[in-house]
Amino acid sequence: MYYRKEVAEAFEELATGPGGLAPEEARSRLEKYGPNSFKTGKEFDILATIIHQFTDPLIYILIIAAVFTALLGHWIDTYVIMAVVFLNAIIGFSQEYKAEKAISALISMAAPRATVVRGNRTVEVDSQDLVPGDIVLLASGAKVPADLRLFETTRLEINESALTGESLGVRKDNMPLQTDSPALGEARNTAFMGTLVLSGRGKGIVVATGRETQLGRISEEVAALESAPTPLQVQLAKMSRKIGVAILGVSVFAVFLGILLGRSFVHMLLTGIALAVGAIPEGLPIVVTITLAVGVKRMAVRSAIVRRLPAVETLGSTTVIASDKTGTLTKNEMTVQKIFTGYREYQVTGAGFTPTGEIVPKSGNKNEPGQDIALQMCLRAGMLANESSLELNPESGKYKPQGDPTEVSLIVSALKGGLREDLESGHFPKIDEIPFESDRLYMATMHKDIVKDGIIVFVKGAPDRVIGMCNKAMDDQGESVELNHDALLEAYQNMGRDGLRVLAMAYARLPGAHASLEPEMLENDLTFIGLQGMVDPPREEAFAAVKQAKKAGVRVIMVTGDHHITAVAIARQLGIIDNERTPVITGKELEMMSDEELFEQVGKANVFSRVAPLQKLRIVQQLIRRGEVVAVTGDGVNDTPALKAAHIGVAMGRTGTDAAKETSAMVITNDNFASIFEAVKEGRVVFANIRKVTLFLLSTGLGQIILILATLILFLPLPLLPAQILWMNLVTNGLQDISLGFEPGEKGIVDQPPRHPDEPVISRLMIERLLVIGVVLAAGTLATFVWQLNMGADINKARTVALTTMVLYQLFNVFNSRSETQSIFQMNIMSNPFLFYSIIASTMAQLAIIYLPPLQFIFRTTALNLLDWAVILPTALTVVAAVEIDKALRRGRRDLPELAPAEN
Numbered sequence: 001m002y003y004r005k006e007v008a009e010a011f012e013e014l015a016t017g018p019g020g021l022a023p024e025e026a027r028s029r030l031e032k033y034g035p036n037s038f039k040t041g042k043e044f045d046i047l048a049t050i051i052h053q054f055t056d057p058l059i060y061i062l063i064i065a066a067v068f069t070a071l072l073g074h075w076i077d078t079y080v081i082m083a084v085v086f087l088n089a090i091i092g093f094s095q096e097y098k099a100e101k102a103i104s105a106l107i108s109m110a111a112p113r114a115t116v117v118r119g120n121r122t123v124e125v126d127s128q129d130l131v132p133g134d135i136v137l138l139a140s141g142a143k144v145p146a147d148l149r150l151f152e153t154t155r156l157e158i159n160e161s162a163l164t165g166e167s168l169g170v171r172k173d174n175m176p177l178q179t180d181s182p183a184l185g186e187a188r189n190t191a192f193m194g195t196l197v198l199s200g201r202g203k204g205i206v207v208a209t210g211r212e213t214q215l216g217r218i219s220e221e222v223a224a225l226e227s228a229p230t231p232l233q234v235q236l237a238k239m240s241r242k243i244g245v246a247i248l249g250v251s252v253f254a255v256f257l258g259i260l261l262g263r264s265f266v267h268m269l270l271t272g273i274a275l276a277v278g279a280i281p282e283g284l285p286i287v288v289t290i291t292l293a294v295g296v297k298r299m300a301v302r303s304a305i306v307r308r309l310p311a312v313e314t315l316g317s318t319t320v321i322a323s324d325k326t327g328t329l330t331k332n333e334m335t336v337q338k339i340f341t342g343y344r345e346y347q348v349t350g351a352g353f354t355p356t357g358e359i360v361p362k363s364g365n366k367n368e369p370g371q372d373i374a375l376q377m378c379l380r381a382g383m384l385a386n387e388s389s390l391e392l393n394p395e396s397g398k399y400k401p402q403g404d405p406t407e408v409s410l411i412v413s414a415l416k417g418g419l420r421e422d423l424e425s426g427h428f429p430k431i432d433e434i435p436f437e438s439d440r441l442y443m444a445t446m447h448k449d450i451v452k453d454g455i456i457v458f459v460k461g462a463p464d465r466v467i468g469m470c471n472k473a474m475d476d477q478g479e480s481v482e483l484n485h486d487a488l489l490e491a492y493q494n495m496g497r498d499g500l501r502v503l504a505m506a507y508a509r510l511p512g513a514h515a516s517l518e519p520e521m522l523e524n525d526l527t528f529i530g531l532q533g534m535v536d537p538p539r540e541e542a543f544a545a546v547k548q549a550k551k552a553g554v555r556v557i558m559v560t561g562d563h564h565i566t567a568v569a570i571a572r573q574l575g576i577i578d579n580e581r582t583p584v585i586t587g588k589e590l591e592m593m594s595d596e597e598l599f600e601q602v603g604k605a606n607v608f609s610r611v612a613p614l615q616k617l618r619i620v621q622q623l624i625r626r627g628e629v630v631a632v633t634g635d636g637v638n639d640t641p642a643l644k645a646a647h648i649g650v651a652m653g654r655t656g657t658d659a660a661k662e663t664s665a666m667v668i669t670n671d672n673f674a675s676i677f678e679a680v681k682e683g684r685v686v687f688a689n690i691r692k693v694t695l696f697l698l699s700t701g702l703g704q705i706i707l708i709l710a711t712l713i714l715f716l717p718l719p720l721l722p723a724q725i726l727w728m729n730l731v732t733n734g735l736q737d738i739s740l741g742f743e744p745g746e747k748g749i750v751d752q753p754p755r756h757p758d759e760p761v762i763s764r765l766m767i768e769r770l771l772v773i774g775v776v777l778a779a780g781t782l783a784t785f786v787w788q789l790n791m792g793a794d795i796n797k798a799r800t801v802a803l804t805t806m807v808l809y810q811l812f813n814v815f816n817s818r819s820e821t822q823s824i825f826q827m828n829i830m831s832n833p834f835l836f837y838s839i840i841a842s843t844m845a846q847l848a849i850i851y852l853p854p855l856q857f858i859f860r861t862t863a864l865n866l867l868d869w870a871v872i873l874p875t876a877l878t879v880v881a882a883v884e885i886d887k888a889l890r891r892g893r894r895d896l897p898e899l900a901p902a903e904n
Contacts, residue, residue, distance in 0.1 A: 016133035021134060063085060127146070132208065158191055296312055307666060315679045318647070331537055341372075375417065382410030466528070473528040500534060500535050557576065561610060684749050692818065696736065696813065706775065710782055728806060777879065796861065823884060
């Protein structure tokens, strides 16, 4: 509660003074309180990460299959299966290692060195050695090394956007606060660890270090949080368990059925293992990983860097994007948009700190900038009554702001109006100034007027205060006229309702020579010049992105530390709220709500303003509790708890802090909100491709199960050996299922609503399609197998024909799997060239095991003749005919919205 104490009380309680602690006392306190640092979470455990790669249910199934094949002495089968297991583990480990190898970002937020007073001497120490009671000196450009109760300030202004989300700099003072539990942005007498000094200087008493600081408390929250599992992870785990139970049940049933039918136990054990190996989608874990990796690559092209593979798909099922405002939806560059001067209103075009744009009267004749004297004086006052600067880098051609973004925006507006900073400073050299103070609410600068050979004072500050100091006004011709308070207040209120931050400008001419400027000289004799209203403007591309998100069924809500009026104005411009009845909740209101009340409100409100870090976390947690799939965007340290708790955290790459980037699952490198929506689209494509792979693999497995059970009931020998099944599933099929991961998105996919988090990977349509394909594959393969046996062929020849039939079935079936509803004859095969080349490679591989003697020996195959091929090829094509009929019937019934052909 140091913010409520007088400075003397703080000194007394911390047993310190302006001269600082004695070095011996500092060392003693360091032993008591510990270093001024903290951990952001558990250290990266390589062994635990490796073990984690083998804990997936599908991996369990593969390992069980490997054990079975090893028990039967089928070592080649064992080696192939374990190769898949280890390859999957290597890919998964490499992704996690890349994501975690960076140095803890929250620790890097701390300043490396600090200037302190110890034993009445000013010294520089390592920031980790700071202790409560230390006296810290702050200067422009310094990073605050600990939480400080300020006791001396000189025009001290601190950028706290990384901690609070507030885009404007905060002017600090040393007066005690009367408010209980103020928001961080309202603690004017406190400087927080990790924030940046914009201008001025100050002194403060260290009141908290390490994990006791606001930054440290946030880090503790982040370390304790567990990221929500992604919908894909949940559904894949459910599917894997169901597949495992089904495979076990079918295999046990087949063994007992065979024994009841008089088959030997050994023969039935081999049959059960063949069933299990045939049904297990050995390639699914690795193909899911590869499909996600393909999505990672595609997102990288769209400036979205994914740090955790499952996050690729999560955005595709996202139902709510909880976005920060500053730097995410807006440019984080204050921009003057309106000017009221000479009782006329002007619009200012252009945005950001680049002085490109013009100043246009809202009504009336358009004067040249130099002809409107009041406008020129208003711009001049904003430029000269200013402690910031805007420098042009001649090499890059870019402007670099220094100081308060609000003051920089006044310089930019003056440049747009035709003023030049060097000429203005030359015509009006500064003599003295009165710095801004919170109790004064204005600043003033005194200049020598070279042209008129006199003294002029420019004043800039809060409109209420500055207007009260004026007794006349300037019209657009530069003449003094009567001050119309009502008109000025109306213009001020109109700007405020538009969400603008408004500053008023005035001037006074002083008679004679003056060497210094005192407040008493300005109290009641100023001439009002004008008002300038500025705002952190929305990003141009954010308008379209929010609109597209709504069309795609994704709700966008704003969660910001900025002021209520500003947040509402930006939200209304972007279309996040579109009527007055949409509830808007402030941090103070949220503080008074129970979790149950907040649970109800997060379903209605689209804007949350003046929100503290842990309040943002509460909002995310209640959204998740409502069953939403939540993506959180942010760039500051204040965003890190929510970024980690969400299903997917999205950090800004340019303006984002390292803390936000390292906590998030994805980083948008261009800070473009539109890139998030592109990632949503790509996430949907990834999930669609995973479904295509799953349909392809499971339909093949079901066909093999039906085939083996049919031969069992018909008292026929096994049509396929375990090694042949593995060959088909891992070598021949493996190329096709991987190629499906490269499928382009189907047009219209982004216009569909997000899938429900509980929606399984295997849909009703897929189950029905599985049955159709499984029956066709089993019937055709059984027919060719029986045909060969009836022709008097030996068992190896019959199995070769059956294997080749099944392989060709799969080569044709992969085209069926490219779309659930679109005909394969309307899809361009070269839109996925990898698929085309995989078909060629698989065909060559199958021909190799049929005709090359060494491979014939391993897989027990024999050469086929032209008659064999003449029967196999038309039989395999029946799967295309069957699925095309099924698709046509579904399109006719319009069971599903039809998607356009895939993009080329």
